[in-house]
Amino acid sequence: MVKNPRTPIRPDRLRPLNSPREVALQVDDSGHPLYVTDTKGAKKIEKVLDTWRVDDEWWRNSISRNYYELLMEDGSRLIIFNDLSTDRWFSQSV
Amino acid sequence: MKTDTPTLSSNLAICAWIPLFALRCEEQRRDDSPPPHTPTAVLSPDDNRRLWQVSQIARHFGARSGMTVSQAIGMCPKLILFEPDPVYYDDIFTQLLTALYNISPVIEPIDLGRVYIGADGIERLYGPPARQLRAVTRVALRKTSIATHMKLGWAHGKFISWVAATKAKPGSPVVVDQDSSVEFLATQPVACLPIDPDTHRRLLQLGIKTLQDLAKLPEQAVVTQFGKSGRQALQLAAGRIIEPVRGKKILDPIIECVDFPSPIADHGLLTNALSRLLDRALRHPRRIGRRVQAVRVLAGLEQKSSWMLNVTLKNPTADRDAILDPIKTRIRQTPPAGAIENLTVEFTRFARGTDELQLFARDATSSARAGQRQALHWAAHEIKTRLKRSLLHHIIEVTPWSRIPERRYALIDYDP
Numbered sequence: 079m080v081k082n083p084r085t086p087i088r089p090d091r092l093r094p095l096n097s098p099r100e101v102a103l104q105v106d107d108s109g110h111p112l113y114v115t116d117t118k119g120a121k122k123i124e125k126v127l128d129t130w131r132v133d134d135e136w137w138r139n140s141i142s143r144n145y146y147e148l149l150m151e152d153g154s155r156l157i158i159f160n161d162l163s164t165d166r167w168f169s170q171s172v
Numbered sequence: 173m174k175t176d177t178p179t180l181s182s183n184l185a186i187c188a189w190i191p192l193f194a195l196r197c198e199e200q201r202r203d204d205s206p207p208p209h210t211p212t213a214v215l216s217p218d219d220n221r222r223l224w225q226v227s228q229i230a231r232h233f234g235a236r237s238g239m240t241v242s243q244a245i246g247m248c249p250k251l252i253l254f255e256p257d258p259v260y261y262d263d264i265f266t267q268l269l270t271a272l273y274n275i276s277p278v279i280e281p282i283d284l285g286r287v288y289i290g291a292d293g294i295e296r297l298y299g300p301p302a303r304q305l306r307a308v309t310r311v312a313l314r315k316t317s318i319a320t321h322m323k324l325g326w327a328h329g330k331f332i333s334w335v336a337a338t339k340a341k342p343g344s345p346v347v348v349d350q351d352s353s354v355e356f357l358a359t360q361p362v363a364c365l366p367i368d369p370d371t372h373r374r375l376l377q378l379g380i381k382t383l384q385d386l387a388k389l390p391e392q393a394v395v396t397q398f399g400k401s402g403r404q405a406l407q408l409a410a411g412r413i414i415e416p417v418r419g420k421k422i423l424d425p426i427i428e429c430v431d432f433p434s435p436i437a438d439h440g441l442l443t444n445a446l447s448r449l450l451d452r453a454l455r456h457p458r459r460i461g462r463r464v465q466a467v468r469v470l471a472g473l474e475q476k477s478s479w480m481l482n483v484t485l486k487n488p489t490a491d492r493d494a495i496l497d498p499i500k501t502r503i504r505q506t507p508p509a510g511a512i513e514n515l516t517v518e519f520t521r522f523a524r525g526t527d528e529l530q531l532f533a534r535d536a537t538s539s540a541r542a543g544q545r546q547a548l549h550w551a552a553h554e555i556k557t558r559l560k561r562s563l564l565h566h567i568i569e570v571t572p573w574s575r576i577p578e579r580r581y582a583l584i585d586y587d588p
Contacts, residue, residue, distance in 0.1 A: 093583040095567060132575045141576060153300030171296070172577045 098168035101158060114148070114158060116169060122151040132159075145172070181416040182278040182290025187325045187333040188308060193285025194261045195225040196318040198254040211235065211248050217256040217479070218506045224256065255509075259470045259478035264316055271315040275308055278419035280330075288330050290417040301326045305345040327353060329414035335364050354411045358384035365405045371398055383409035425468075426519040428453045435474050435511030442512065443500060449517040450492045459519065463488035464495055466521035473510035481506070488523035552586055562586060 102115040113120045128147040135141050142162040150156055158169045190196060194214045211230035216222045223244050226235050233248035244251055265284055272279055275298075278290025291304055298304040305324045312319035324345035325336025332353050336346040348356045360383045362375045374397075380386050386394070387410035394402040407413045428449045436442060446469065453459065465488040469481040481502050489495060556562050564586035572580045 092570075093565070094578050095581045095583050096578050098578065134575055152303075154295065170577055 096171055098159070098170045101167050101169045103158065103160075103167045111146070111148070114150075114156060114167075114169070121156070123148050124151050125149040127155070180278045180290065180419040182276070182292035182419070183328055183414050183416050184291035185327060185330045185333040185417045186289040186291050186305065186308060187327075187330065187337040188272070188287050188289060188312065189323045189325075189334075189337045190285040190318060190321050191323070192225045192227065192321075193265065193318070194256065194258075195227060195254070196321055197261050197264050198257075200316070200318050201260070210252055211250060212252045212254065213244065214254045215241070215256050217258045220255070220509055223253075255475075255477050257476075257478045258480040259472070262470075262480060264318070267315050268312055268319070271311045272308065274311055275304075276419075278417050280417045280419050286334075288333065288417040290419055291326065301347045301349075302345075305347070309343075309345075327356075329353075330417055331366070331408045331415055332357065332411070335360055338364060357409060357411050358382065358387070362386060362405075362409075365408060367401060367405050371401065371405070374398075387411075424458070426453050426456045426459055427516060428456075429514060429516035431514045432512065435513045437511040439503065439507070442503065442508075442515070443496070445515055446499060446517065447492065447496055449515065450495055453517055453519055454490060454492060454495075459490070459522075462522040463490050464519045464521075465523045466519070467495055467499065468516075468518040468520050469499060470516040470518070471508055471512045472514040473508055473512060475510060477510065479508040479510075479512075482520075484521075 099116065103111055104113040104115070104120075105111050111123050111126065113122055115121075125148070126146055127149050130145050132141065132143045132145060140163070143159040144162060145157060145159040148156045148158065156169060157172050158167055160167055195212060198214055199212065209229055211227055211233055213223045213226040213230050213235060216224040221240055223235060223237055223239050223241065226237050226244075230244075230248055230251055233251070235244040235248045235251060239247075241253065261284055265281070269279055269281055269287060272287065272289055276290050276294050278292070280288040280290075282288065289308065291301070294304055298307045305326055308324060309319065309322065312322055321342050323337045323340040323342060325333045325338070325340055325348070326345065327333040327336050327348040328350045332348055335357065336348050340346040362380060362383060362385075363372060365372075365383070365386075367375075375381075375386065380389070386406055389406065391403060391406055394406045398405070404413075408415075430445060430449060432445075436445070454464075464485065466482070466484045469483070471479045473479055481499065483495075483498050483502060485495065485498065487494075552562060552564050555564065562585045565583040566586050567581050568584050570579060570582045574580050
């Protein structure tokens with residue numbers, strides 16, 4: 079991270095960082111997540127490690143998300159969330 | 173004593189080890205390298221009448237490290253000997269270390285050919301341990317082909333990762349997870365502990381052959397027999413302590429060099445040249461306000477060989493003669509093996525200056541920062557000129573406290 083250079087910030091020069099990336103989630107009959115599919119392919123979910131909900135920015139475009147921290151079959155960790163307003167799934171670092 | 177180099181640490185460790193590093197460097201650099209099953213050895217840089225690193229084939233014939241050349245040739249008449257080139261080996265090893273910084277910022281080199289890499293936090297970049305090790309191999313092979321001989325071990329703590337590396341084969345790393353570390357260590361021989369040969373011999377005489385044998389003993393009894401080092405050995409054997417990898421933030425060394433119009437062999441001329449190089453290095457703006465703790469002297473010799481000294485000063489100093497004296501002593505002990513064509517002096521480690529030095533000295537850190545800013549400014553300007561837009565960005569905080577991750581930070585064009 080670089081110290082703020084005090085350069086005047088213009089909105090058109092700001093680019094978002096850590097934007098969510100859409101993924102597809104497959105669940106079993108009882109609703110437990112099985113696979114996450116992104117541009118690199120499908121990965122099997124070993125376990126759900128943690129879940130939490132975020133409700134924010136009610137004063138403008140309200141954001142409601144259910145986050146899940148997943149342990150994948152290959153030992154890596156992935157964080158996904160379900161956007162409750164659109165019912166779409168995304169992956170993101172937190 | 174506080175040094176000027178901040179330390180990073182990691183409990184998860186990858187040990188990357190290339191055995192017989194110098195010998196591999198020699199075999200790899202030559203166009204006329206000997207056929208695969210030829211016995212080879214490198215002479216010692218400190219005493220070129222003795223062997224240093226000896227290939228497995230040569231050991232099979234009875235040649236050993238430390239043996240004189242005449243003894244070794246007597247055992248193995250077909251032995252091929254390489255003159256040492258420590259500057260070249262150091263250069264290759266430094267290139268390897270620089271490449272490994274792309275994997276992790278926590279790098280702890282131990283000796284030529286052996287380095288620990290901190291693996292805390294790299295799981296998100298590279299995935300599970302097997303993938304991390306593949307990334308290390310890939311990055312190392314891009315730098316030097318001798319990485320084909322690299323053995324890798326992954327574990328919690330340096331000691332277990334080192335033992336894992338010794339059990340690994342090139343291309344087949346060993347991963348020891350935390351739950352199985354005690355079981356893994358149990359069957360390892362006591363020789364893998366960081367103990368002196370005398371302690372090792374005494375352990376064997378007492379019938380303690382494996383780490384499990386040692387771990388079963390009462391700690392008090394081991395301490396009584398072997399002291400503090402015994403306690404540490406016991407705790408390592410039992411897997412009770414995890415030695416973290418301790419990396420150091422790399423500070424650019426201060427380097428001064430000279431090429432001689434004709435090679436010099438006279439010690440007086442050498443000392444005079446060293447004295448002038450030390451003067452120049454001590455006047456460098458980045459040195460101001462700091463005392464020198466470690467110096468390296470490198471020389472390119474005739475016949476394309478090299479010579480190198482590493483000197484760590486007992487007391488960090490900014491006095492030329494106090495730095496020169498131990499170098500002169502080491503030169504008397506291990507003089508260069510030929511005439512010197514070029515000479516380099518590097519200040520590789522520093523300590524904070526005394527209060528008096530700080531009072532009357534310019535701020536070396538500010539000077540270094542100003543230099544870096546200037547270099548960055550020109551690099552950014554050149555990119556913008558060539559590519560018509562700036563491709564460098566800052567990460568800035570927007571609302572770091574936000575619960576929405578994409579609101580916390582943003583990218584902004586770097587505009588110096």
